[in-house]
Amino acid sequence: MPRYVALLRAINVGGHVVKMNALRRQFEALGFSGVSTHIASGNVLFTARAGARGAAERRIADSLERALGYAVATFLRTGTEMAVAAAHAPYTDLADTDSLSVGFLARTLTAGERNALRAFENEVDDFALHAGEVYWRSRVRISRSKFTLARFERALGVQATFRNVTTVRAIAALMAGDDG
Secondary structure, eight states, X not given: OOEEEEEESSSSBTTBOOOHHHHHHHHHHTTOEEXXXXXXXXXXXXXXXXXXXXXXXXXXXXXXXXXXXSOOOEEEEEHHHHHHHHHOOOOTTOOTTOEEEEEEESSOOOHHHHHHHGGGOOSSEEEEEEXXXXXXXXXXXXXXXXXXXXXXXXHHOOOEEEEEHHHHHHHHXXXXXXXX
């Protein structure tokens, strides 16, 4: 049976407070097993019966929207995919003051969308693509960056959620050895 992490957007940000035990119960009610969470930002690890990943993403998103009253974009990744995302190092010159985040996309970017991504680069923000994920380097605190997820999604027409690389590495470590 495949093991996944659900990377959920809009959990415990912007006034959307969700208790992790309630989130675990929601996933268990959907028939998933081995459910656990990692930090309170919408990272849920679980095992699913074999089936289509896209269908599971939609089931989770629909269930959470009904339970929480707002849309929750949902992105599933396997242990192998998280290991690849965690291991990739697009910037060898990161300064101590830099932050690095990984953007998990609803789908792979087209050539035109990859070009549009370049328009977000500036004196503080750099972007790199690898294995279908976007790596965002910010040379200032993320809250001071000119980059926003809303502008990104409008310009590229694809949903995404970002996690700090430290969180990505921790999730990959938790999933190490899981089939995926």
